[in-house]
Amino acid sequence: MFIGHFAVGFAAKRFAPRTSLALLLAAPLFADLLWPWFVLLGWERVRIDPGNTSFTPLDLAYYPWSHSLLMSSVWATVFALVYQRISHYWPGTLAIWVGVLSHWVLDWITHRPDMPLYPGGPRFGLGLWNSIAGTMVVEILMLAIGVWLYARITHGVDRVGRYGFVAYVACLLVLYVGDRFSAPPTSVAEIMWTGIIAEAFLIPWAWWFDDHRVFRSALQ
Ligand SMILES: [Zn+2]
DSSP, rough: OOOHHHHHHHHHTTTTTEEEEEEETTTTTTHHHHHHHHHHHTEEEEETTTTTTSOOOOEEEOOHHSSSSSHHHHHOOOOHHHHHHHHHHHHHHHHHHHHHHHHHEEEEHHHOEESSSSSSSOEEEEOOGOOOOHHHHHHHHHHHHHHHHHHHHEEESHHIIIIHHHHHHHHHHHHHHHHHHHHSSOOOOHHHHHHHHHHHHHHHHHHHHHTTTTEGGGOO
Protein backbone atom coordinates (compact mmCIF):
# COMPACT_ATOMS: atom_id res chain seq x y z
CA MET A 1 0.00 0.00 0.00
CA PHE A 2 1.20 3.50 -0.80
CA ILE A 3 -1.28 6.39 -0.72
CA GLY A 4 -3.50 4.51 1.74
CA HIS A 5 -0.82 5.16 4.39
CA PHE A 6 -0.98 8.89 3.58
CA ALA A 7 -4.76 8.71 4.05
CA VAL A 8 -4.27 7.59 7.64
CA GLY A 9 -1.94 10.53 8.33
CA PHE A 10 -4.33 13.08 6.85
CA ALA A 11 -7.27 11.66 8.81
CA ALA A 12 -5.25 11.69 12.05
CA LYS A 13 -5.12 15.50 12.00
CA ARG A 14 -8.73 15.48 13.17
CA PHE A 15 -7.70 13.75 16.41
CA ALA A 16 -4.41 15.56 16.95
CA PRO A 17 -4.75 19.03 15.40
CA ARG A 18 -1.68 20.40 17.20
CA THR A 19 0.63 17.75 15.76
CA SER A 20 2.30 18.60 12.45
CA LEU A 21 0.92 16.68 9.49
CA ALA A 22 4.53 15.73 8.69
CA LEU A 23 4.69 13.60 11.85
CA LEU A 24 1.16 12.29 11.42
CA LEU A 25 2.24 11.06 7.95
CA ALA A 26 5.65 9.81 9.08
CA ALA A 27 3.92 7.49 11.59
CA PRO A 28 1.83 5.40 9.16
CA LEU A 29 4.75 5.54 6.68
CA PHE A 30 7.32 4.57 9.31
CA ALA A 31 7.83 0.93 8.22
CA ASP A 32 8.43 2.15 4.67
CA LEU A 33 10.82 4.86 5.91
CA LEU A 34 12.97 2.18 7.54
CA TRP A 35 12.61 -0.47 4.85
CA PRO A 36 14.80 0.97 2.03
CA TRP A 37 17.66 1.60 4.47
CA PHE A 38 17.38 -1.89 5.94
CA VAL A 39 17.44 -3.38 2.43
CA LEU A 40 20.46 -1.27 1.41
CA LEU A 41 22.21 -2.34 4.62
CA GLY A 42 21.50 -5.98 3.75
CA TRP A 43 19.35 -6.61 6.84
CA GLU A 44 16.25 -7.25 4.73
CA ARG A 45 15.75 -8.76 1.27
CA VAL A 46 13.58 -7.95 -1.72
CA ARG A 47 13.66 -9.46 -5.22
CA ILE A 48 12.34 -8.15 -8.54
CA ASP A 49 9.81 -10.74 -9.64
CA PRO A 50 7.33 -9.47 -12.27
CA GLY A 51 3.91 -10.98 -11.66
CA ASN A 52 4.52 -11.68 -7.97
CA THR A 53 1.11 -10.12 -7.54
CA SER A 54 -0.77 -8.21 -10.25
CA PHE A 55 0.00 -4.93 -8.58
CA THR A 56 3.68 -5.20 -7.67
CA PRO A 57 6.69 -6.74 -9.40
CA LEU A 58 8.38 -7.18 -6.01
CA ASP A 59 8.90 -10.33 -4.01
CA LEU A 60 9.04 -9.01 -0.44
CA ALA A 61 11.10 -11.95 0.65
CA TYR A 62 12.34 -10.94 4.08
CA TYR A 63 11.58 -7.78 6.02
CA PRO A 64 10.88 -8.67 9.65
CA TRP A 65 12.73 -5.69 11.17
CA SER A 66 10.70 -3.03 9.39
CA HIS A 67 7.46 -4.90 8.72
CA SER A 68 6.65 -7.56 11.36
CA LEU A 69 3.78 -6.86 13.73
CA LEU A 70 6.04 -7.24 16.74
CA MET A 71 8.65 -4.78 15.46
CA SER A 72 5.88 -2.42 14.31
CA SER A 73 4.66 -2.23 17.90
CA VAL A 74 8.23 -1.61 19.08
CA TRP A 75 8.70 1.23 16.53
CA ALA A 76 5.24 2.61 17.38
CA THR A 77 6.09 2.73 21.06
CA VAL A 78 9.54 4.26 20.56
CA PHE A 79 8.24 6.94 18.15
CA ALA A 80 5.25 7.73 20.43
CA LEU A 81 7.40 7.94 23.58
CA VAL A 82 9.94 10.25 21.95
CA TYR A 83 7.12 12.45 20.69
CA GLN A 84 5.41 12.50 24.09
CA ARG A 85 8.69 13.41 25.78
CA ILE A 86 9.11 16.43 23.48
CA SER A 87 5.52 17.60 23.03
CA HIS A 88 3.57 16.46 26.15
CA TYR A 89 0.58 16.24 23.83
CA TRP A 90 -1.33 12.99 24.35
CA PRO A 91 -3.63 13.13 21.31
CA GLY A 92 -0.55 13.39 19.07
CA THR A 93 1.24 10.61 20.94
CA LEU A 94 -1.76 8.32 20.53
CA ALA A 95 -2.19 9.25 16.85
CA ILE A 96 1.48 8.41 16.22
CA TRP A 97 1.27 5.08 18.05
CA VAL A 98 -1.87 3.99 16.21
CA GLY A 99 -0.47 5.38 12.96
CA VAL A 100 2.72 3.31 13.04
CA LEU A 101 0.72 0.15 13.81
CA SER A 102 -1.81 0.88 11.07
CA HIS A 103 0.94 0.22 8.52
CA TRP A 104 0.98 -3.48 9.37
CA VAL A 105 -2.80 -3.77 9.15
CA LEU A 106 -3.01 -2.02 5.77
CA ASP A 107 -0.06 -3.97 4.32
CA TRP A 108 -1.62 -7.19 5.66
CA ILE A 109 -4.76 -6.39 3.63
CA THR A 110 -2.83 -5.61 0.43
CA HIS A 111 0.19 -7.94 0.41
CA ARG A 112 0.21 -11.64 -0.34
CA PRO A 113 1.06 -13.68 2.80
CA ASP A 114 4.50 -12.10 3.38
CA MET A 115 3.79 -9.94 6.46
CA PRO A 116 5.55 -11.55 9.45
CA LEU A 117 3.99 -11.62 12.89
CA TYR A 118 7.48 -11.47 14.43
CA PRO A 119 11.01 -12.09 13.07
CA GLY A 120 11.05 -15.73 12.01
CA GLY A 121 7.33 -16.12 12.69
CA PRO A 122 4.37 -17.00 10.47
CA ARG A 123 3.46 -14.63 7.64
CA PHE A 124 0.07 -13.30 6.64
CA GLY A 125 -1.57 -11.27 3.90
CA LEU A 126 -5.00 -11.06 2.31
CA GLY A 127 -3.63 -10.29 -1.17
CA LEU A 128 -5.64 -7.30 -2.34
CA TRP A 129 -2.67 -6.71 -4.69
CA ASN A 130 -3.94 -9.62 -6.80
CA SER A 131 -6.47 -7.15 -8.14
CA ILE A 132 -5.14 -3.95 -9.72
CA ALA A 133 -8.59 -2.36 -9.94
CA GLY A 134 -9.46 -3.39 -6.37
CA THR A 135 -6.19 -1.99 -5.02
CA MET A 136 -6.54 1.32 -6.84
CA VAL A 137 -10.20 1.79 -5.88
CA VAL A 138 -9.49 1.09 -2.20
CA GLU A 139 -6.38 3.29 -2.00
CA ILE A 140 -7.79 6.24 -3.94
CA LEU A 141 -11.02 6.11 -1.93
CA MET A 142 -9.02 6.02 1.32
CA LEU A 143 -6.92 9.00 0.22
CA ALA A 144 -10.07 10.90 -0.77
CA ILE A 145 -11.61 10.36 2.67
CA GLY A 146 -8.40 11.26 4.53
CA VAL A 147 -7.85 14.40 2.46
CA TRP A 148 -11.49 15.40 2.82
CA LEU A 149 -11.29 15.10 6.62
CA TYR A 150 -8.08 17.12 6.68
CA ALA A 151 -9.47 19.83 4.35
CA ARG A 152 -12.64 20.10 6.42
CA ILE A 153 -10.92 20.74 9.73
CA THR A 154 -8.00 22.88 8.56
CA HIS A 155 -7.94 26.11 6.66
CA GLY A 156 -5.14 27.55 4.52
CA VAL A 157 -4.09 30.99 5.72
CA ASP A 158 -2.13 31.85 2.58
CA ARG A 159 -1.09 30.50 -0.82
CA VAL A 160 1.33 27.94 0.63
CA GLY A 161 -1.43 26.57 2.86
CA ARG A 162 -3.96 26.40 0.06
CA TYR A 163 -2.08 25.58 -3.15
CA GLY A 164 0.80 23.76 -1.49
CA PHE A 165 -1.78 21.34 -0.11
CA VAL A 166 -3.66 20.87 -3.40
CA ALA A 167 -0.40 20.36 -5.30
CA TYR A 168 0.68 17.80 -2.71
CA VAL A 169 -2.43 15.65 -3.17
CA ALA A 170 -2.10 15.94 -6.96
CA CYS A 171 1.56 14.88 -6.70
CA LEU A 172 0.63 11.80 -4.63
CA LEU A 173 -1.93 10.75 -7.24
CA VAL A 174 0.52 11.30 -10.12
CA LEU A 175 3.20 9.26 -8.33
CA TYR A 176 0.72 6.50 -7.56
CA VAL A 177 -0.81 6.21 -11.01
CA GLY A 178 2.53 6.90 -12.75
CA ASP A 179 4.24 4.11 -10.83
CA ARG A 180 1.53 1.71 -11.98
CA PHE A 181 2.16 2.45 -15.65
CA SER A 182 5.94 2.82 -15.60
CA ALA A 183 8.33 0.09 -16.72
CA PRO A 184 9.32 -2.45 -14.05
CA PRO A 185 12.39 -1.39 -12.05
CA THR A 186 15.73 -2.72 -13.18
CA SER A 187 17.49 -2.96 -9.84
CA VAL A 188 16.59 -3.17 -6.16
CA ALA A 189 18.89 -0.25 -5.35
CA GLU A 190 16.98 1.90 -7.85
CA ILE A 191 13.67 1.14 -6.06
CA MET A 192 15.17 1.83 -2.64
CA TRP A 193 16.68 5.16 -3.67
CA THR A 194 13.46 6.22 -5.40
CA GLY A 195 11.63 5.53 -2.13
CA ILE A 196 14.18 7.39 -0.03
CA ILE A 197 14.12 10.44 -2.31
CA ALA A 198 10.30 10.50 -2.53
CA GLU A 199 9.99 10.35 1.26
CA ALA A 200 12.71 12.97 1.73
CA PHE A 201 10.64 15.55 -0.11
CA LEU A 202 7.10 14.40 0.70
CA ILE A 203 7.52 14.59 4.49
CA PRO A 204 9.06 18.13 4.67
CA TRP A 205 6.63 19.36 2.03
CA ALA A 206 3.71 18.23 4.27
CA TRP A 207 5.27 20.08 7.20
CA TRP A 208 5.54 23.22 5.05
CA PHE A 209 1.94 23.53 3.86
CA ASP A 210 0.48 22.21 7.13
CA ASP A 211 2.34 25.00 8.94
CA HIS A 212 0.40 27.44 6.74
CA ARG A 213 -2.98 25.99 7.66
CA VAL A 214 -4.87 26.48 10.92
CA PHE A 215 -7.33 24.25 12.72
CA ARG A 216 -10.83 25.50 11.96
CA SER A 217 -12.08 25.63 15.53
CA ALA A 218 -9.15 27.97 16.25
CA LEU A 219 -10.70 30.45 13.83
CA GLN A 220 -13.91 30.83 15.81
ZN1 LIG B 1 4.96 -1.29 3.84
